[in-house]
Amino acid sequence: MIFAKRFGEFVLTIYQVGLRFYPAQFRKRNSSEMSRCASEMMAESSSPISTAMTLTVDLVQSLITEHLMTDRLKAFPQLAILLTMTTFIAGTGCLISQQVLRASANDPQTQLAEDGAQRVSAGESPAAVVSDRKISMENSLAPFVIIYDNSGRPVASSGFLQGAIPTPPKGVFDYVRANRQDTITWQPRPGVRIASVIARSSNGFVIAGRNMREIESRKFMVLKLAAACWLLANVALTFWWLLGQFLAKLPGLKMLHQPR
Amino acid sequence: MSSIKSDLASVRLPPLTPAVFHILLALADGRKHGYAILKQVGVDGGQSLRMGPGTLYGSLQRMEAAGLVQEFEDADDERRRFYDLTRAGQRALADELSRLRDVLSAAKRKGMVTPNAVRAHGASR
Numbered sequence: 001m002i003f004a005k006r007f008g009e010f011v012l013t014i015y016q017v018g019l020r021f022y023p024a025q026f027r028k029r030n031s032s033e034m035s036r037c038a039s040e041m042m043a044e045s046s047s048p049i050s051t052a053m054t055l056t057v058d059l060v061q062s063l064i065t066e067h068l069m070t071d072r073l074k075a076f077p078q079l080a081i082l083l084t085m086t087t088f089i090a091g092t093g094c095l096i097s098q099q100v101l102r103a104s105a106n107d108p109q110t111q112l113a114e115d116g117a118q119r120v121s122a123g124e125s126p127a128a129v130v131s132d133r134k135i136s137m138e139n140s141l142a143p144f145v146i147i148y149d150n151s152g153r154p155v156a157s158s159g160f161l162q163g164a165i166p167t168p169p170k171g172v173f174d175y176v177r178a179n180r181q182d183t184i185t186w187q188p189r190p191g192v193r194i195a196s197v198i199a200r201s202s203n204g205f206v207i208a209g210r211n212m213r214e215i216e217s218r219k220f221m222v223l224k225l226a227a228a229c230w231l232l233a234n235v236a237l238t239f240w241w242l243l244g245q246f247l248a249k250l251p252g253l254k255m256l257h258q259p260r
Numbered sequence: 261m262s263s264i265k266s267d268l269a270s271v272r273l274p275p276l277t278p279a280v281f282h283i284l285l286a287l288a289d290g291r292k293h294g295y296a297i298l299k300q301v302g303v304d305g306g307q308s309l310r311m312g313p314g315t316l317y318g319s320l321q322r323m324e325a326a327g328l329v330q331e332f333e334d335a336d337d338e339r340r341r342f343y344d345l346t347r348a349g350q351r352a353l354a355d356e357l358s359r360l361r362d363v364l365s366a367a368k369r370k371g372m373v374t375p376n377a378v379r380a381h382g383a384s385r
Contacts, residue, residue: 026317028319033313033317033341034294034317036340037317038312041313058310058312061314062315065314065318066318069318161311206370
């Protein structure tokens with residue numbers, strides 16, 4: 001009996017807190033009556049748990065309903081909601097496509113860096129691990145490999161930037177020392193962006209990279225397509241909405257919308 | 261003119277939600293305050309409809325705006341708000357009951373309702 005009374009008081013306290021979440025106008029008008037109703041329901045209930053369930057379900061359902069019914073939400077233009085949705089859909093689509101494209105740019109480098117690190121760790125000479133072909137990191141789309149010693153100094157490379165072997169920031173090596181591998185977009189010079197995978201070998205680091213020119217041009221194409229779709233959808237929605245507004249004002253059709 | 265009036269009178273109001281219908285039904289035998297309406301809904305609707313204060317007062321507010329119910333203050337208990345049906349509320353209730361009667365008649369004609377059971381798709385309860 002004491003438990004039931006205390007449980008009832010607890011439920012009513014929680015209910016009072018729940019009432020604060022109703023829209024202000026509704027709360028001001030109804031909260032004292034609702035609170036009294038809940039107290040009477042609990043006082044006369046033969047099953048406090050069942051009554052608590054009824055009050056909880058009702059509170060959640062009516063909170064949602066009353067917030068959806070507020071004039072503030074109803075006054076929010078339908079067109080603005082639709083345009084927000086198209087912006088969100090186009091933005092999400094564009095972002096996902098760009099991320100997939102960027103991730104696909106790492107494909108051969110992951111294998112090249114891991115294989116290179118294994119071969120160096122197995123004792124092969126760095127010069128034998130990198131190919132003989134000299135690749136211009138600035139102009140070529142071919143993947144290249146650079147091997148660094150433990151202190152981050154280059155030892156062998158198939159990739160060159162204006163005749164020199166570039167070195168990534170020291171923090172990249174520190175991260176790979178702790179985590180064995182990393183994937184980064186490396187910009188050794190303004191305008192030259194490299195999709196790079198860095199792997200740890202037993203006595204240094206192996207970087208495999210590839211110029212991102214082609215991937216970036218595809219990413220830009222995706223952006224242009226998403227922007228064109230967004231614009232087209234918004235123009236069509238605005239036209240459809242304006243047409244609806246116009247038709248609703250026609251006398252014959254207006255009658256159909258009037259409440260009986 | 262009288263023909264238009266009789267035509268309008270024959271037009272039924274749209275179907276009511278279960279909450280609105282049960283509140284109108286609860287108020288059919290006189291004015292009541294919120295908790296009395298809740299209790300009456302519990303008696304009329306049984307276990308199939310368990311209404312709480314949020315649904316009740318939200319529905320009452322919208323029904324008052326639609327002209328189906330009217331609010332009163334009781335001289336004996338100023339803290340309580342009492343509600344009563346308006347003429348429009350009485351008509352809405354009558355229309356809904358008429359609709360339910362038609363549905364029940366149709367179900368009876370199809371042999372789905374017998375004095376002791378309701379049958380659907382061969383199952384009975």
